[in-house]
Amino acid sequence: MSQQPLTPAFASTVLGYPRIGAARELKRALEAHWAGRSSEEELHVAAHAVQSADLRRLTDLGLDPSNGALPGDVAYYDQVLETTAALTAVPERFAGAIPGPVDTAAAFLLARGDAEHPALELTKYFDTNYHYLVPEISPSTTFVANPDRLVQVLLAHQAQGHALRPTLVGPLSYLLLAKAAADAPEGFDPVDRLDDVVAAYAELLTQLGAAGAQWVQLDEHALSTERGAALAADGHTVARVYSVLARAAEAGAESAGRPRLFVPTGYGSAGDPARPGHVQGELARAGVAAVHADLVRGVAPRAQYLGDLVGATLVGGIVNSRNVWRNDLRASLDALISLQAQVTSAGGALAVGTATSLQHVPHTVSAEQNLPAHLPQWLAFADEKVTEVATLARGVAEGAQAIEQELGQSDAAREARAGFAGTRIQAVRDRLAALGAADLQRSDAASRSTAQAAALGLPPLPTTTIGSFPQTGQVRTARADARAGRISEAEYHQFLRQEIARVVELQEQLGLDVLVHGEPERNDMVQYFAEHFDGYAPTEFGWVQSYGSRATRPAILWGDVTRPEAFTVPWISYAASLTNKPLKGMLTGPVTILAWSFVRDDEPLEVSAQQVALALRDEIEDLQDAGIRIIQVDEPALRELLPLRATDQADYLRWSVDSFRLAVGGAETATQIHTHLCYSEFGEVLTAIDALDADVTSIEAARSRMEVTADLASFGFSRGIGPGVYDIHSPRVPSQAEVAELVDIALTDLSPHQLWINPDCGLKTRGYAETEAALRHLVQAAQLARTALAARV
Numbered sequence: 001m002s003q004q005p006l007t008p009a010f011a012s013t014v015l016g017y018p019r020i021g022a023a024r025e026l027k028r029a030l031e032a033h034w035a036g037r038s039s040e041e042e043l044h045v046a047a048h049a050v051q052s053a054d055l056r057r058l059t060d061l062g063l064d065p066s067n068g069a070l071p072g073d074v075a076y077y078d079q080v081l082e083t084t085a086a087l088t089a090v091p092e093r094f095a096g097a098i099p100g101p102v103d104t105a106a107a108f109l110l111a112r113g114d115a116e117h118p119a120l121e122l123t124k125y126f127d128t129n130y131h132y133l134v135p136e137i138s139p140s141t142t143f144v145a146n147p148d149r150l151v152q153v154l155l156a157h158q159a160q161g162h163a164l165r166p167t168l169v170g171p172l173s174y175l176l177l178a179k180a181a182a183d184a185p186e187g188f189d190p191v192d193r194l195d196d197v198v199a200a201y202a203e204l205l206t207q208l209g210a211a212g213a214q215w216v217q218l219d220e221h222a223l224s225t226e227r228g229a230a231l232a233a234d235g236h237t238v239a240r241v242y243s244v245l246a247r248a249a250e251a252g253a254e255s256a257g258r259p260r261l262f263v264p265t266g267y268g269s270a271g272d273p274a275r276p277g278h279v280q281g282e283l284a285r286a287g288v289a290a291v292h293a294d295l296v297r298g299v300a301p302r303a304q305y306l307g308d309l310v311g312a313t314l315v316g317g318i319v320n321s322r323n324v325w326r327n328d329l330r331a332s333l334d335a336l337i338s339l340q341a342q343v344t345s346a347g348g349a350l351a352v353g354t355a356t357s358l359q360h361v362p363h364t365v366s367a368e369q370n371l372p373a374h375l376p377q378w379l380a381f382a383d384e385k386v387t388e389v390a391t392l393a394r395g396v397a398e399g400a401q402a403i404e405q406e407l408g409q410s411d412a413a414r415e416a417r418a419g420f421a422g423t424r425i426q427a428v429r430d431r432l433a434a435l436g437a438a439d440l441q442r443s444d445a446a447s448r449s450t451a452q453a454a455a456l457g458l459p460p461l462p463t464t465t466i467g468s469f470p471q472t473g474q475v476r477t478a479r480a481d482a483r484a485g486r487i488s489e490a491e492y493h494q495f496l497r498q499e500i501a502r503v504v505e506l507q508e509q510l511g512l513d514v515l516v517h518g519e520p521e522r523n524d525m526v527q528y529f530a531e532h533f534d535g536y537a538p539t540e541f542g543w544v545q546s547y548g549s550r551a552t553r554p555a556i557l558w559g560d561v562t563r564p565e566a567f568t569v570p571w572i573s574y575a576a577s578l579t580n581k582p583l584k585g586m587l588t589g590p591v592t593i594l595a596w597s598f599v600r601d602d603e604p605l606e607v608s609a610q611q612v613a614l615a616l617r618d619e620i621e622d623l624q625d626a627g628i629r630i631i632q633v634d635e636p637a638l639r640e641l642l643p644l645r646a647t648d649q650a651d652y653l654r655w656s657v658d659s660f661r662l663a664v665g666g667a668e669t670a671t672q673i674h675t676h677l678c679y680s681e682f683g684e685v686l687t688a689i690d691a692l693d694a695d696v697t698s699i700e701a702a703r704s705r706m707e708v709t710a711d712l713a714s715f716g717f718s719r720g721i722g723p724g725v726y727d728i729h730s731p732r733v734p735s736q737a738e739v740a741e742l743v744d745i746a747l748t749d750l751s752p753h754q755l756w757i758n759p760d761c762g763l764k765t766r767g768y769a770e771t772e773a774a775l776r777h778l779v780q781a782a783q784l785a786r787t788a789l790a791a792r793v
Ligand code: MET
Pocket: 466, 467, 468, 525, 586, 634, 636, 676, 678, 761, 762, 763, 764
């Protein structure tokens, strides 16, 4: 029996759009306001202008401005923070400073902290490079609906004919993304507060409805994580929460004074992937008017699990919002048409959308004027993706012939890409195919340790830094001048050499044992490598929000990777020529290079990682030939790419570890290989860290007061380890006694033969005054500890 498809509430939508403005206007407005150069009113005006421009563009690109299709994610700093503000979920430790509703100033206090109040913690949003502010929940957290800001924004845009959808993190995800506040009792889980938080959401919805919102979006992205899926799999929690929130929806949203709900999932399959669609079905039966499935990372819902959709719209998230590639429209249309059959037979209607918010991609390809000529036709940033969504919706509604021209263009772009010379380079493929296990295996750790001790002659508890030294205004100016042609390349290089000489001299004065060149030539630890590899293209305007007002500009990996020539060697060997102390050469590891880039969708990440590893392997060989005896390969993003689902993790850890081992596998026995990890909790990937088989691992530890050293000790980690003893994330200079205390903690867990003394991370964002003082204390603390050790034997 073939059924007639139902008409969806809206034909197409996107789950969110970049918020920072096409020319990063919101960043500038925020920073001007924080610096006291503009009033709060001026900030609101600037933000409204950015949002209006975005909504106009979305409408121009084909989204309907009247029926709930326009996204309404209008966060100034972070979408999770906006939800914290709307719930007035102020942590106890801020209670004195924020006694009432969370207004704009209070939200910035939560986000940025002040002298008495450390900011809320920043953590990566799922497996993305976007950081959110972690809610802190305890048994006594109060939840009070505060829709003021959402209502203001809604009304301001409604007046301009844009019926946007106020967007919040949904209650389940909000609590799953939260952590227990420090004052919460042992064993407390924020999810214990579900009923209380749901009551506040219900109140928010009522008030938003009263203010005229037709739709509200509640993001339930966390239902795709291991914990969220477990919660959703019980078959009643989702239904219980959403029937409270959507009770009035079936009776007719407007008359009941409640807006209709759109509840997207995303970042993978929601709930149990073996029953694709069960979460969407439960939501629809609870009265949610529009649900969503991530068709890029997740499994397509099936009628048998969807059950009765009671007329709800299911948004098929077919356009990838995490990459920069043009959609394969023909394949997508096929997938949507099969999905439509499932949705129709479950009694729902199909709309077309993105897999997640477009906040993870830049605004538009059309801004890029300097990409290699072949590349623009292969790409789709946010605006181009909106067009794809609208085109596919037309194809679903009117049939393939209605979009035949677009399908043809999509096919042509795919063919051009597949046939392009740099997409597959035979020599690179041959070299990878010829690799064997021996290429990943250095000599045994004990012989390495002996050979390196003899070659390097380091004292016990050697001191070093993580690589970068402060990037002063002068360094940035010189780089900008060189790029703009205001100084010649020769002048720029001369400037860099002077800078390196200064940094080497400073380290000698400070008495550090293993020196670095300071990385002044690097704009960014990944972009610099991307610029020196073939197969990679940097963008000019491809900014993506990382957190708050900060944005990064990931380069695009489009082809097979090759390294035309050694590029770190000139700087590093110049630095080495200025000192008799060992000088450590710095490289960025394959996983981190990929994690902080836009990667290919036509090759497994594993293959790209191997290619980058080979390029690094060649660089390491060249560094060794230039006499460099210590080489650090940074992998701060190792933990970040860990898949959300446990079943996918082992495979990732295998290839990521192997790519590191491939990069360093050619190093001689006497060459000491270091690695550096930061930014995340590494406790759960200790096995992988150990398997990297680096001779020395430096790891962020100061803020957690060396928590990781106990884990490393109980794991039995036997090689060199440098837990950070100086928190470089703040300008605060630790006293010698504070550093000494952290060294002592480390020494209770680890052997003095394996301990290194170093900061948590690179010093690039610090100023010289604080860096010099802190490093002086670090060297003194190490000397003190050495004396104490010597006295013990
Ligand atoms: C985010 S890890 C940074 C490592 C790099 N070598 C630096 O010192 O800046």
